[in-house]
Amino acid sequence: QSALTQPASVSGSPGQSITISCTGTSSYVGTYNLVSWYQQEPGKAPKLMIHEVSKRPSGVSNRFSGSKSGNTASLTISGLQAEDEADYYCCSYASTNIYVFGTGTKVTVL
Amino acid sequence: QVQLQESGPGLVKPSQTLSLTCTVSGASISSSGYYWSWIRQHPGKGLDWIGNIYYSGSTYYNPSLESRLAISVDTSKNQFSLKLRFLTAADTAVYYCAREKGGDYYFDYWGQGTLVTVSS
Numbered sequence: 001q002s003a004l005t006q007p008a009s010v011s012g013s014p015g016q017s018i019t020i021s022c023t024g025t026s027s028y029v030g031t032y033n034l035v036s037w038y039q040q041e042p043g044k045a046p047k048l049m050i051h052e053v054s055k056r057p058s059g060v061s062n063r064f065s066g067s068k069s070g071n072t073a074s075l076t077i078s079g080l081q082a083e084d085e086a087d088y089y090c091c092s093y094a095s096t097n098i099y100v101f102g103t104g105t106k107v108t109v110l
Numbered sequence: 111q112v113q114l115q116e117s118g119p120g121l122v123k124p125s126q127t128l129s130l131t132c133t134v135s136g137a138s139i140s141s142s143g144y145y146w147s148w149i150r151q152h153p154g155k156g157l158d159w160i161g162n163i164y165y166s167g168s169t170y171y172n173p174s175l176e177s178r179l180a181i182s183v184d185t186s187k188n189q190f191s192l193k194l195r196f197l198t199a200a201d202t203a204v205y206y207c208a209r210e211k212g213g214d215y216y217f218d219y220w221g222q223g224t225l226v227t228v229s230s
Contacts, residue, residue, distance in 0.1 A: 093215035
């Protein structure tokens with residue numbers, strides 16, 4: 001199974017909105033609403049930001065939102081802040097009882 | 111507060127077997143509806159799902175590792191473990207354990223990760 005495709009990097013100025021895409025196939029992303037997003041700061045473990053495409057766990061800022069269209073899921077960060085600078089990974093469950101992660105996107109706040 | 115902690119050797123020789131344990135606190139590994147996963151991250155690279163286990167012992171493995179992999183659970187110790195055989199340099203990575211919400215399919219709690227280097 002191939003990794004889901006994400007842009008290598010996305011940048012924005014404070015206060016702006018950015019969107020990170022995550023492209024898979026009908027087997028991953030397309031069929032089920034089982035895409036999650038993780039934020040990883042340098043040297044730290046990933047942190048769950050979004051699950052089931054668009055659900056936000058308790059404690060995660062409402063500046064983070066998720067969506068999906070066809071085989072592509074997206075994570076949008078609104079009102080970009082310096083603390084949002086990190087790597088972001090999407091992840092999809094597949095019907096074969098496995099998970100596939102995205103290639104990862106480095107978010108830079110200019 | 112759910113916490114997971116990986117433990118194991120930081121350095122393993124090629125062709126040997128890696129054994130890692132994840133100790134869970136703040137939650138019972140026998141709770142229904144949760145799976146327990148291993149995920150790794152090669153240096154400077156992305157995340158790779160290794161496999162998972164349910165408290166009953168039921169497992170799912172990444173097909174790319176299945177022939178070398180065994181995941182087990184010890185409910186009495188609230189731990190689950192990974193054994194990966196026939197190591198090569200390509201297995202050098204940070205290994206994370208994580209709790210997986212069954213049915214909703216996401217990882218809500220992660221360990222801090224442990225770096226495993228495969229080198230002679």
